[in-house]
Amino acid sequence: MQTALIYQNKNNLALVSSKSPILAGLKTADPEIQRQYFIAEFDRLIRIPLRYVKSRNEAITILNDSFIKIFKKVASLKDDDKLKEWSAAIVRNTTLDHVRKEVKYHDRHQDLEDYKEVYITLNSVLQTLELEEILKHIHALSDKQRIVFSMYAIDGYKHSEIAAYLKISVGTSKWYLNKARVNLQDALKQYIS
Amino acid sequence: MRKENEHISLDKFYTEKLNDGKLEMDAHAAWDQFQQIKVPSRF
Numbered sequence: 001m002q003t004a005l006i007y008q009n010k011n012n013l014a015l016v017s018s019k020s021p022i023l024a025g026l027k028t029a030d031p032e033i034q035r036q037y038f039i040a041e042f043d044r045l046i047r048i049p050l051r052y053v054k055s056r057n058e059a060i061t062i063l064n065d066s067f068i069k070i071f072k073k074v075a076s077l078k079d080d081d082k083l084k085e086w087s088a089a090i091v092r093n094t095t096l097d098h099v100r101k102e103v104k105y106h107d108r109h110q111d112l113e114d115y116k117e118v119y120i121t122l123n124s125v126l127q128t129l130e131l132e133e134i135l136k137h138i139h140a141l142s143d144k145q146r147i148v149f150s151m152y153a154i155d156g157y158k159h160s161e162i163a164a165y166l167k168i169s170v171g172t173s174k175w176y177l178n179k180a181r182v183n184l185q186d187a188l189k190q191y192i193s
Numbered sequence: 194m195r196k197e198n199e200h201i202s203l204d205k206f207y208t209e210k211l212n213d214g215k216l217e218m219d220a221h222a223a224w225d226q227f228q229q230i231k232v233p234s235r236f
Contacts, residue, residue, distance in 0.1 A: 038223075038224050039220040039221060039224055042218070042220035042224075043216055043220060047216065051211055056218070060223060060226065064227050067227060117202045117203070118204075119201065119202055120201060120203050120206060121198055121199070121201075122195055122199045122200075122201060123197060123198070124197055127194065130214060131210060131214025131215055132217065134207065134211060134214060138211070154204075154207070154211060154212075181203055184207065
């Protein structure tokens with residue numbers, strides 16, 4: 001029973017990873033499989049737009065657009081083992097296309113060296129800090145700081161890639177990353193006695 | 194769970210929290226909303 005299996009595994013997504021009946025169902029546009037897949041993957045995929053945009057409704061709109069693309073294009077997916085990464089890439093690209101339209105950058109042309117990574121010391125409060133509180137910190141950043149921080153620190157883009165994507169200089173990308181790190185470090189100070 | 198007093202990069206701290214923290218959003222409600230905008234001929 002596909003339904004029972006996917007609900008049992010919705011947190012570890014084992015069945016969505018490779019050569020599963022779920023993928024076969026997606027490729028034939030089975031409506032029930034699409035529903036199961038959406039619900040199983042929602043928690044993982046909504047986190048991508050949530051860290052780029054402030055509004056949950058906006059994040060859901062981006063995710064809905066992404067799922068339409070996923071359902072339309074999945075039949076052409078050649079490597080079944082790549083479903084998880086492929087779907088995340090679609091959500092990430094849809095999110096970045098969205099934010100790139102919304103946020104206009106003024107290139108500062110600053111020639112900054114790479115800033116050293118910021119380190120923090122975990123205490124019991126930081127250990128147990130909930131996601132909702134963390135999202136408040138991310139959403140309190142300026143749009144530009146949040147986008148560069150998310151692209152660099154979380155999604156693993158290089159400064160050269162961020163600069164090309166946002167049509168800014170590498171120095172400007174580094175400048176926004178540094179500003180974001182300083183502001184996030186300040187946000188954590190309230191939990192450190 | 195990491196150890197208390199462990200040093201960790203700020204980037205890694207936020208990445209772990211954003212990826213692993215408990216999210217209070219309802220996937221079933223989101224599916225219902227998705228159904229309202231879904232155009233069957235698109236798929």
